[in-house]
Amino acid sequence: MNNFQFSQPTVCIFGREPESAFKEQLRKRNVKKVLFHYGGGSIKKNGVYDMVSAVLKELNIETIELSGVQPNPRVTLVREGIDICRKNGIDLILAVGGGSVIDSAKGIAVGAAYDGDVWDLYIDKAGESDLKKPLIPVGVVLTIPAAGSESSPGSVLSNDEGLMKRPLNSELIIPVFAVLNPEYTFTLPVYQVACGCSDIMAHMFERYFTRQKNVDVTDRQLEANMRSMLHYSKLAQDFSDDYDIKAEVMWAGTIAHNDMLSCGRSGDWASHNIEHELSAIYDIYHGEGLSIVFPAWIRYCWKDDPERFLQFFKRVFDVDYAFSHAERAINEGIARLENYYTSLGLPIRLSQVEIGEDRLREMADKCVMHRGDSIGNFKKLTADDIYNIYRLAL
């Protein structure tokens, strides 16, 4: 087990009728001026916009709205938000939406504390030591269980110049509170539910596939949460307004990425980066990119540590083959993983989202750029490896 530090400072307000606890968070921080940040307007249809507006109005909080966050959130909108924060003395950025909105809000918070261009922070041209502290805090009202960004230190932004998508990790941008009401997810389209579940699963796969030995407690925690997701993903599509089902998925999604499940281990994260190249160029959903990349990544990497994958497929997917038939068990496991994705309506091959061979080499090269020519901790992957994985996913 590795040394680690863990705390989970985000106050998660989970359940129905969160208004009074939400107000308490705003009051106790003495919030006066909020940047109300959201996406394409779905929150105006499902009542969440009205709930948030009513709370802000009741507390006499001055509010500036910045909407229009897209999936794969763009640094251009983040720059607008930074400008608003500076000109108006914003004291809380309220992200109302899913992971894209939250990541965009985090980008604004970190960018407002930096003298140069915010993109520098995403391509490691600048870091935490270049920031003016304290940052403007980020609060969250979550509407999509997926990214886990509501209590994580991560933010991923896209830059249309060069079609780049890059992550930033800093404890300084962990949200101070997150309102998690499963009812807010009832109106999510079924395909979005699937993409969210795929993202939640991927956060756990990345953590599970480690070379670190003696991490049994977190292994079992991960397996437990993956089994819950296997069980509830399809139910969340089929019974979209069942509170209890939506609640299980929402909480599993937060746990999956709040770093409790990283304690003592180093995750892999290659698949996330391999996917980011797909969504950067083709603007597909992150969740559908992940359901394409993961089976291919496992096919390419499992022989580097068969026991890890055999344990994974045994404990999570109940693949209980004779121990002498490792390869057969792995193949069955991959088939079950693909069945899980397919049952949710997700693609498992690039051809299903109309991505062909033409730009695979370009994406593979770009994926290792600024990263010392390789990615991944479980197995170091070069541009050639990544190219081979894309080909396996065709």
Place this chain on the structure above:
Amino acid sequence: MNNFQFSQPTVCIFGREPESAFKEQLRKRNVKKVLFHYGGGSIKKNGVYDMVSAVLKELNIETIELSGVQPNPRVTLVREGIDICRKNGIDLILAVGGGSVIDSAKGIAVGAAYDGDVWDLYIDKAGESDLKKPLIPVGVVLTIPAAGSESSPGSVLSNDEGLMKRPLNSELIIPVFAVLNPEYTFTLPVYQVACGCSDIMAHMFERYFTRQKNVDVTDRQLEANMRSMLHYSKLAQDFSDDYDIKAEVMWAGTIAHNDMLSCGRSGDWASHNIEHELSAIYDIYHGEGLSIVFPAWIRYCWKDDPERFLQFFKRVFDVDYAFSHAERAINEGIARLENYYTSLGLPIRLSQVEIGEDRLREMADKCVMHRGDSIGNFKKLTADDIYNIYRLAL
């Protein structure tokens, strides 16, 4: 699932060579005067006292020592600590030891913020609203994985007047940081290891035995951690200086009680209170009291919700009987639980710790005192019920 709020503010510093992270916590809080609180002196033999002293000296932190915390920590020593804090302007209480030392430190913190006698806060004669805030923060250097007090809001104290043992729960006393170095647990006697494991398990049993429906995600998290403990408890006795084994137990113990595993559910906690009467009068270890009480409590209560216990014994203890044989499966499950305790050298009957029939009625009556004549959430237990459970444990 119930509504809930969750955060885990304690900064857990886990692993070898924690000195620099420990110093960082003291520095960033600008600590000047510490109450160094510990137990019977085992920390002087295993190097922990020297480590802590060296750190405090290096940072020029003025230190007042208060040692002598006993298992089942006494309110009398807490009163001494409160006095020291008031007279010396202590700005951090550093608990170096196990749950008893931490609970005692929390008692000092809460008592120093209260004008009356600290015991009032443990028998609900006074509450949070009577405290002067902010409280003196509590920091922890943990040497016994057991109570989970290092990141919990709980404290349990004993009062020799009336032989009472009572819990207090308040978010105000959650430790601000906890140093968790598995090496500090190498010298723990094997019987103490067993008592600690029994306590860790009990924290999860109390949470697991709920009447709340639709708590599958936390059910599975609990089952995962219980399985880890089943596996590692005996190993932690047999290989006392194996870092990896000790690390798994230490982290499982913290998770078991940091309230992540309570999210959305209400636990039972009757067995803890039934045990507290035993250790209050007979001064037995909490862990050995629990291994006596739990099998009896399950025998007495399982028929109120057989599915919960069948799921528990199936998923945690692998009892895989025909579903038509519920009672047979439960009996087998209880036998396996008792085998687990016995394999660690723990008692499973009152007679094994030389407790007879004579004071059972007295303890049963005392157990419901100040508590509206019943305890427990899974099943409301009256004094008569508790008496019957004690008898089942004879």
